[in-house]
Amino acid sequence: MSARQTAAEVVVVDYGLGNLRSVTRGLERAGADVDVSSDPAAVSEADGIVLPGVGAFSEGMENAGPFRKTLVEQAEAGTPLFGICLGMQMLLTTSEEADHEGEGDAEGLDLIPGTNLRFPGDVKVPQMGWNDLSVERDHPLVDGVDGEYAYFVHSYYADPEDAGAAVATTDYGVTFPSVVANEAGNVFGTQFHPEKSGETGLQILRNFVDICIA
Amino acid sequence: MFPEFEVVPAVDMQDGQVVQLVGGERGTGTTYGDPVAAARRWVEDGARTLHLVDLDGAFEGDRANADAIDAVLEAVGVEVQIGGGIRTAADAVALLDRGVDRVILGTAAVENPDIVAAIGDEHPGRVMVSLDAKDGEVVVSGWTESTGLDPAAAASRYEDLGAGAILFTDVDVEGQLEGVRTDPVERVVGAVDIPVVASGGVATIDDVRALKDAGAAAVVVGSALYEGTFTLAEAQRAVSE
Numbered sequence: 026m027s028a029r030q031t032a033a034e035v036v037v038v039d040y041g042l043g044n045l046r047s048v049t050r051g052l053e054r055a056g057a058d059v060d061v062s063s064d065p066a067a068v069s070e071a072d073g074i075v076l077p078g079v080g081a082f083s084e085g086m087e088n089a090g091p092f093r094k095t096l097v098e099q100a101e102a103g104t105p106l107f108g109i110c111l112g113m114q115m116l117l118t119t120s121e122e123a124d125h126e127g128e129g130d131a132e133g134l135d136l137i138p139g140t141n142l143r144f145p146g147d148v149k150v151p152q153m154g155w156n157d158l159s160v161e162r163d164h165p166l167v168d169g170v171d172g173e174y175a176y177f178v179h180s181y182y183a184d185p186e187d188a189g190a191a192v193a194t195t196d197y198g199v200t201f202p203s204v205v206a207n208e209a210g211n212v213f214g215t216q217f218h219p220e221k222s223g224e225t226g227l228q229i230l231r232n233f234v235d236i237c238i239a
Numbered sequence: 240m241f242p243e244f245e246v247v248p249a250v251d252m253q254d255g256q257v258v259q260l261v262g263g264e265r266g267t268g269t270t271y272g273d274p275v276a277a278a279r280r281w282v283e284d285g286a287r288t289l290h291l292v293d294l295d296g297a298f299e300g301d302r303a304n305a306d307a308i309d310a311v312l313e314a315v316g317v318e319v320q321i322g323g324g325i326r327t328a329a330d331a332v333a334l335l336d337r338g339v340d341r342v343i344l345g346t347a348a349v350e351n352p353d354i355v356a357a358i359g360d361e362h363p364g365r366v367m368v369s370l371d372a373k374d375g376e377v378v379v380s381g382w383t384e385s386t387g388l389d390p391a392a393a394a395s396r397y398e399d400l401g402a403g404a405i406l407f408t409d410v411d412v413e414g415q416l417e418g419v420r421t422d423p424v425e426r427v428v429g430a431v432d433i434p435v436v437a438s439g440g441v442a443t444i445d446d447v448r449a450l451k452d453a454g455a456a457a458v459v460v461g462s463a464l465y466e467g468t469f470t471l472a473e474a475q476r477a478v479s480e
Contacts, residue, residue, distance in 0.1 A: 044335070044336050044337070044338055046312070046336075046337060046338045047312070047316070047338035050312065050313050050316070050338070051316045054314075054316060151363065151364065153240050153364050153403070154240035154241055154242050154318075155241075155242055155243070155245075155287050155318075156242060174287065176287075176317075176318055178364075219316075220316050221316055221317060221318055221340065222316065222317070223282055223285075223286075223287060223316060223317045224282075224283075226316055227316055
């Protein structure tokens with residue numbers, strides 16, 4: 026039981042989009058106690074929150090609507106909030122994807138001011154596969170990580186207003202932030218899937234677990 | 240996928256065990272123990288992608304290795320492509336929902352090409368069409384039936400239908416550890432813009448290099464890794480130089 030007492034209790038927000046099995050497995054491999062929940066109340070109890078996501082921005086925000094208030098409150102209270110892929114994009118203010126898909130505007134969580142842009146026309150979208158990370162600044166999420174490869178599947182990328190929000194960058198037609206974090210440091214995200222990124226990804230998930238119990 | 244050339248270890252499963260068949264024939268080959276142990280080892284050795292094959296599914300059309308597949312997905316966090324016995328769009332989607340990154344369709348794609356578009360529309364880039372060639376023709380059903388299709392023409396057709404990648408297996412050299420043939424690979428690579436992953440018969444690091452030079456985006460390696468002819472790290476290093 027002693028190990029259990031120190032394990033981070035992480036809630037994976039289940040807002041009904043995409044498959045949460047891989048991310049759950051990844052967090053468990055990193056040593057977290059994982060609760061996949063569709064209940065906003067559960068989110069406010071957790072040591073850390075993971076906002077996963079697959080698919081379109083507007084649909085994601087719409088589905089995550091019931092969580093919006095709790096996520097913003099928890100983020101402001103200092104709880105670690107980790108967005109993955111679309112979940113990371115949702116941490117920003119808005120996305121071009123809404124225009125492209127003709128879904129009208131969609132408000133992100135606005136925890137990291139900025140927008141999400143579509144890749145320029147000259148690269149193949151989605152970017153699907155391995156690409157490398159270049160760590161731009163210190164953040165506990167990327168401790169022990171640099172120049173490592175990670176697994177990406179996306180057509181849009183974060184463009185934060187504050188260039189300092191980019192913790193790591195990746196090149197794919199453009200140089201884009203592949204890891205972002207807010208100024209306080211407790212709201213962060215990866216455009217790539219750490220749960221699919223081998224040892225590098227596991228290191229990032231372990232770092233997240235450490236952040237949650239710190 | 241495969242922005243850089245990759246050496247992808249094969250984890251072919253039969254009755255819950257890793258097995259490497261010779262020439263694709265059932266009852267041949269050697270078993271190599273627990274799929275989870277194998278998968279863990281390949282990931283520790285630096286694999287970024289694992290190639291899982293449900294051989295019972297390929298021959299029988301059922302999913303006898305579902306538990307082993309789940310156990311592998313549970314154990315490792317890398318890109319996983321899986322094939323063998325995926326006959327319907329529902330089979331494919333169920334695997335994608337379980338966290339598989341790419342489904343490999345062989346027989347189903349040949350018998351019902353529209354299935355590629357059906358899955359690909361919902362899950363862009365997630366369908367890899369497997370073209371197994373024997374004597375220059377595409378073969379199906381665990382390599383027991385010839386179709387008369389030309390592999391390069393077939394690859395181009397599946398690209399048009401939305402396949403994200405082609406897996407090209409030269410059955411004549413598969414599992415023999417006698418080296419590869421690059422001409423058939425070059426023909427398929429020349430016919431499409433999507434990545435072509437080569438498999439079959441890789442015996443040496445020179446074979447890996449030859450397939451890279453032939454334009455393959457990745458190469459699936461089985462027997463040579465299990466037999467220790469070369470290590471994954473050695474092969475990956477040799478093609479990165």
